[in-house]
Amino acid sequence: MTETLDLGTFVQHRDGTAHMDLAVEGVACAACVHKIEGSLLGLPGVVAARLNFTNRRLAVEWREDEVAAVDLITALERIGYRAHPFQPDSAETEEARTTRFLTKCLAVAGFAAMNIMLLSVSVWSGATDMPQETRDFFHWLSALIALPAAAYAGQPFFQSAWRAIRTRQLNMDVPISLGVLLALGMSLVETATHSQHAYFDSAVMLLFFLLCGRALDHVMRRKTRAVAGNLAALKAEFAHRLDGAELVRVPAAAVKVGDRLLVRPGDRVPADGVVLNGNSEIDESLVTGETARRTIMASAMIHAGSVNFSGTLTMRVTAAGSGTLIDEVERLLENAVAAKSRYVRLADRAARLYAPVVHATAALTLTGWLAAGASVHDAIVTAIAVLIITCPCALALAIPAVQIVASGALFRAGVILNAGDAIERLSEVDTIVFDKTGTLTLPEPRVANAAEIDPDLLQRAARLALSSRHPLAAAVAKEAFERKPFEGATEVPGQGVRAMIDGTEARLGSLAFCGIDGRDAIEVGTSIIAFRHGERSAVLSVRQALRHDARETATALRAMGLELIILSGDRTEAVAPIAAALDIAAWRGGLKPAEKIAVIDELKAQGRRVLMVGDGLNDAPALAAAHVSLSPISATDIAQAQADAVFLSERLAPVRDTLVLARRARRLMQENLWLAVIYNAVAVPVAILGFVTPLIAAAAMSGSSILVTLNALRARLPAQSTGARAP
Amino acid sequence: MNVLIYLVPMALALGLTGLAAFLWSLRNGQYDDIEGAALRILGDDDVSG
Numbered sequence: 001m002t003e004t005l006d007l008g009t010f011v012q013h014r015d016g017t018a019h020m021d022l023a024v025e026g027v028a029c030a031a032c033v034h035k036i037e038g039s040l041l042g043l044p045g046v047v048a049a050r051l052n053f054t055n056r057r058l059a060v061e062w063r064e065d066e067v068a069a070v071d072l073i074t075a076l077e078r079i080g081y082r083a084h085p086f087q088p089d090s091a092e093t094e095e096a097r098t099t100r101f102l103t104k105c106l107a108v109a110g111f112a113a114m115n116i117m118l119l120s121v122s123v124w125s126g127a128t129d130m131p132q133e134t135r136d137f138f139h140w141l142s143a144l145i146a147l148p149a150a151a152y153a154g155q156p157f158f159q160s161a162w163r164a165i166r167t168r169q170l171n172m173d174v175p176i177s178l179g180v181l182l183a184l185g186m187s188l189v190e191t192a193t194h195s196q197h198a199y200f201d202s203a204v205m206l207l208f209f210l211l212c213g214r215a216l217d218h219v220m221r222r223k224t225r226a227v228a229g230n231l232a233a234l235k236a237e238f239a240h241r242l243d244g245a246e247l248v249r250v251p252a253a254a255v256k257v258g259d260r261l262l263v264r265p266g267d268r269v270p271a272d273g274v275v276l277n278g279n280s281e282i283d284e285s286l287v288t289g290e291t292a293r294r295t296i297m298a299s300a301m302i303h304a305g306s307v308n309f310s311g312t313l314t315m316r317v318t319a320a321g322s323g324t325l326i327d328e329v330e331r332l333l334e335n336a337v338a339a340k341s342r343y344v345r346l347a348d349r350a351a352r353l354y355a356p357v358v359h360a361t362a363a364l365t366l367t368g369w370l371a372a373g374a375s376v377h378d379a380i381v382t383a384i385a386v387l388i389i390t391c392p393c394a395l396a397l398a399i400p401a402v403q404i405v406a407s408g409a410l411f412r413a414g415v416i417l418n419a420g421d422a423i424e425r426l427s428e429v430d431t432i433v434f435d436k437t438g439t440l441t442l443p444e445p446r447v448a449n450a451a452e453i454d455p456d457l458l459q460r461a462a463r464l465a466l467s468s469r470h471p472l473a474a475a476v477a478k479e480a481f482e483r484k485p486f487e488g489a490t491e492v493p494g495q496g497v498r499a500m501i502d503g504t505e506a507r508l509g510s511l512a513f514c515g516i517d518g519r520d521a522i523e524v525g526t527s528i529i530a531f532r533h534g535e536r537s538a539v540l541s542v543r544q545a546l547r548h549d550a551r552e553t554a555t556a557l558r559a560m561g562l563e564l565i566i567l568s569g570d571r572t573e574a575v576a577p578i579a580a581a582l583d584i585a586a587w588r589g590g591l592k593p594a595e596k597i598a599v600i601d602e603l604k605a606q607g608r609r610v611l612m613v614g615d616g617l618n619d620a621p622a623l624a625a626a627h628v629s630l631s632p633i634s635a636t637d638i639a640q641a642q643a644d645a646v647f648l649s650e651r652l653a654p655v656r657d658t659l660v661l662a663r664r665a666r667r668l669m670q671e672n673l674w675l676a677v678i679y680n681a682v683a684v685p686v687a688i689l690g691f692v693t694p695l696i697a698a699a700a701m702s703g704s705s706i707l708v709t710l711n712a713l714r715a716r717l718p719a720q721s722t723g724a725r726a727p
Numbered sequence: 728m729n730v731l732i733y734l735v736p737m738a739l740a741l742g743l744t745g746l747a748a749f750l751w752s753l754r755n756g757q758y759d760d761i762e763g764a765a766l767r768i769l770g771d772d773d774v775s776g
Contacts, residue, residue, distance in 0.1 A: 052759060
């Protein structure tokens with residue numbers, strides 16, 4: 001049966017030309033840019049092709065009557081690049097818009113701060129011999145620049161402060177907005193009354209510094225989102241849809257309820273549905289954590305993410321029905337998300353303490369000066385000077401600065417953050433709950449007895465396995481050093497694959513196919529595949545293997561004072577050896593999603609802060625219920641959506657790196673907060689006594705901001721402990 | 728001090744020109760692919776295009 005590829009969902013049409021975005025794998029150097037763009041522009045009908053090297057995405061425009069979308073992808077494949085059609089998700093588009101707006105605000109604030117500072121420096125340096133008219137003229141000019149600039153560039157802070165006040169909350173933006181508005185208002189009054197001091201420069205410079213922090217934060221987040229988006233595109237799978245008798249290959253995302261799909265052996269089931277006909281065994285380890293395969297026949301429910309093992313299936317896509325696993329998971333997920341108490345960020349907690357203290361100090365200053373017999377005007381000016389000098393520039397930068405450096409370091413270590421406050425929550429963890437299948441073990445099964453087999457024989461078996469689509473063969477194929485299949489290899493459906501090697505027939509497949517006596521499976525969760533080449537033969541056992549560094553990581557995590565627990569959906573006999581190998585005493589097997597949540601709730605009730613590490617559909621509710629959660633990149637989409645961070649590596653070390661980095665970041669955040677407090681302790685008495693001039697305010701503000709930013713730069717991982725690199 | 732009458736507006740106008748140029752380049756997507764721009768200059772077949 002021939003098959004056509006339908007990429008319709010990814011193609012946008014604009015007056016006569018079609019447009020598509022592609023995520024491209026393997027772009028590494030300057031030459032790639034020209035090779036890729038050149039090869040596409042060489043095709044007839046391609047109007048434009050532009051590769052964005054920063055996020056590895058390619059935008060192509062072409063005339064549809066001359067060339068098809070599929071040809072573009074094949075053209076790229078011919079020159080050695082795999083390209084995946086791609087649609088930016090709404091979160092990413094939103095992030096891009098925010099970043100752009102913040103950059104504009106930053107530019108406006110920067111322009112205003114520079115020009116006002118130019119005028120202010122003239123006023124300060126000529127304070128004694130400058131005629132009053134000139135000084136007033138400079139002040140009015142400053143006001144002319146500062147007021148519109150602050151109205152535009154202050155929007156992110158004013159909006160956030162207003163939202164907080166409306167919900168009767170306090171965040172850091174409230175004292176910031178108040179400080180800026182009061183500084184501008186007072187300066188305006190002072191200018192009108194021909195006074196010597198105006199604080200336009202301080203107000204705008206404050207906005208500029210804070211916007212620097214915010215813009216950088218968003219640039220970092222945008223970068224991680226782009227990588228996450230590319231990975232999703234790379235992972236996206238295709239489904240084989242039956243349109244009548246015709247077979248169409250469509251992206252799994254485009255599959256709709258009611259579609260009839262064909263699932264061949266070795267394919268991943270692309271959507272939830274019911275089997276119409278066919279018999280097979282499916283591996284549901286990504287769904288339930290169960291490593292033993294399930295036999296299915298017509299009218300059985302199957303879930304997205306399962307791997308079809310033996311027979312070809314026809315299925316109909318269905319919406320989640322009541323009583324199915326997916327329905328239960330969704331219901332539990334809803335409860336878990338609803339029950340999750342909103343975490344109060346460190347910055348907001350600091351703001352709640354800080355704002356009342358500062359405002360009370362300003363009020364006390366006002367009454368104190370009035371009681372001491374100062375004029376109302378002088379008392380108000382001094383009180384506002386207190387507010388300006390305490391305006392939380394350093395305090396507002398103290399946490400975001402660390403956040404930016406830490407999330408950058410995590411990104412380089414191969415960990416992508418989903419939630420903004422994940423670093424803070426990660427630093428509080430004292431208990432880690434691991435899922436077994438796909439988390440402690442590698443997501444794909446491996447040959448367990450590879451060390452016992454003659455390396456030469458194993459290599460031949462592995463190269464032969466490259467010609468088979470069977471999942472067990474895929475595990476054997478991973479052992480191949482040379483990824484070159486044997487010529488003329490043929491697959492015998494349901495039995496194995498054979499080829500002539502050096503004039504002798506070689507077979508890889510079931511024991512019977514290779515003519516070897518023996519039982520099929522020795523223990524639960526282990527599968528047997530046999531190889532025969534002439535007189536020599538080997539029996540390979542394939543099963544889920546531990547991640548290579550699982551043992552060291554478990555030991556290192558225990559050394560950090562963390563308690564480790566395994567909660568698995570797999571049967572007890574399969575969990576026990578893993579727990580023993582990792583020396584983890586607290587483990588349970590055969591758990592349903594609801595039971596995993598129950599255990600986590602129990603731990604939470606004991607006052608523990610739980611980090612859940614899991615990948616399966618069955619882990620999703622537990623990931624949502626835990627204090628903070630991590631997923632490997634191989635996890636199901638539902639699990640990844642719930643996880644606070646995703647790690648890319650085949651190793652388990654990122655879990656440790658993440659926690660080490662989060663704890664370091666937390667310490668630096670607290671240090672920074674203390675630095676800000678010390679700064680205030682020095683500056684506030686000066687302000688209360690009325691010695692603050694605009695010059696002192698400007699110097700103090702920049703000094704403290706630079707200090708906390710420099711301290712934040714220490715939030716990087718020491719070189720020796722960084723794990724895998726991000727692509 | 729009469730010199731200020733035209734020097735100050737000139738300084739402001741220059742500053743505003745810079746700001747406008749930056750906003751234009753931002754809108755024009757000049758900062759969308761900073762790494763790529765550094766590499767494109769190494770290609771030598773741009774002349775024909």
